[in-house]
Amino acid sequence: MSNPRKVVELFYDVVSPYSWLGFEVLCRYRNVWNLDLRFRPAYLGGVMHLSGNKPPAIVPNKAIYMATDLDRQAKYCNIPLRFPANPFEAMFEKGSLNAMRFVTAVSEKEKVGDSLVEKVSRELWKRIWSTDQDITEPASLSEAGLKAGFSASEVEELLKLAKSQQVKDKLKQATAEAMEHQAFGFPFIVCHMDGKPEAFFGSDRFELMAYCIGKYGFEHVVSRHLCTVFFL
């Protein structure tokens, strides 16, 4: 009998840089650990509000640390993350509601698999967290959609779909499901093990996650190599 693939849900928002790290690392481990990885685009603003959590950067020393920590972790994981010139504007003033509705529209339209959700999310992360570009305007979302492989007419359709009640409700629903798992921030990773969900917050519990899903050993050693061999 073959081992069934473990279902792992990744709740994320492209406004969150730690979510990008978690996303790329899980994408790399997906085959190595034989995961049934499910992307759950959701809205971080909603989770912060509903959980009563505050962004770490409101504590000045945390903000300073976060910049160093992200820089080190991104280098270690070989992810081209760079802070935008004005991170507060990018993260808090402009936000990610339009972007996450757009990703949700892609997930609604994608019938088989999730490679387009993966590609569009990565293109949006690259914009906000690597090349310091907008992710709120229709033109920005279009560019990300085209780079992810959609045609111009498909992108038009996605932009329309992103404004529909159906997509707004789907994004709300994903956010509500994250809250059912008692999220308070992203990335929030839910591993379904023998029917029991085990939640991991952040992008720094992969070693523990591997241990929990019984993948500790060779695969973990490989991780560093996955970081350097593959990327984007």
Next chain:
Amino acid sequence: MSNPRKVVELFYDVVSPYSWLGFEVLCRYRNVWNLDLRFRPAYLGGVMHLSGNKPPAIVPNKAIYMATDLDRQAKYCNIPLRFPANPFEAMFEKGSLNAMRFVTAVSEKEKVGDSLVEKVSRELWKRIWSTDQDITEPASLSEAGLKAGFSASEVEELLKLAKSQQVKDKLKQATAEAMEHQAFGFPFIVCHMDGKPEAFFGSDRFELMAYCIGKYGFEHVVSRHLCTVFFL
């Protein structure tokens, strides 16, 4: 030429369970990574106040997560951590000022090395974070001191010393030094690499720390074994 040992300072407070994890893991790695590990007992209450940070547990979902996360991490690291029956009382109402003054008195009295600071800290962590015992009363500190190997008369002397201005100032000074490194919580680990301090917050950056100090590879793989082979 032999490689000089890397100086690693561990700022900690026994009220902090994540500090215990960080402390034990660093104690295990000390020889494997050839570290000049320096214990820096400090006062978490002061760091939280001075940095404007708030305890994570004030967000209800974070408190729930922290309990699960600590339980999983402690099992993984083979550390007998158990939540006290009333963690809020233990952490916030009773606090750790007396305990950290006592540890500081030990560090003041210990002329050579730091094995007594290590032992006393571990005994205090065991009390608050394993056997749910008080760490504020003189009798509690005495017990921890005796278990760490001090004689009854030495413990008496330490209790007196812990109340002295000299020790109060030393604890304040250690806390101030953590703040100079822009701490906002504990454990706060400062690695001195080629004259440049690199700070790591929390007990989940050992992989990155190993990478930064050039110890990635065999030693990291060993970590899991260190966890299971040694303990207490």
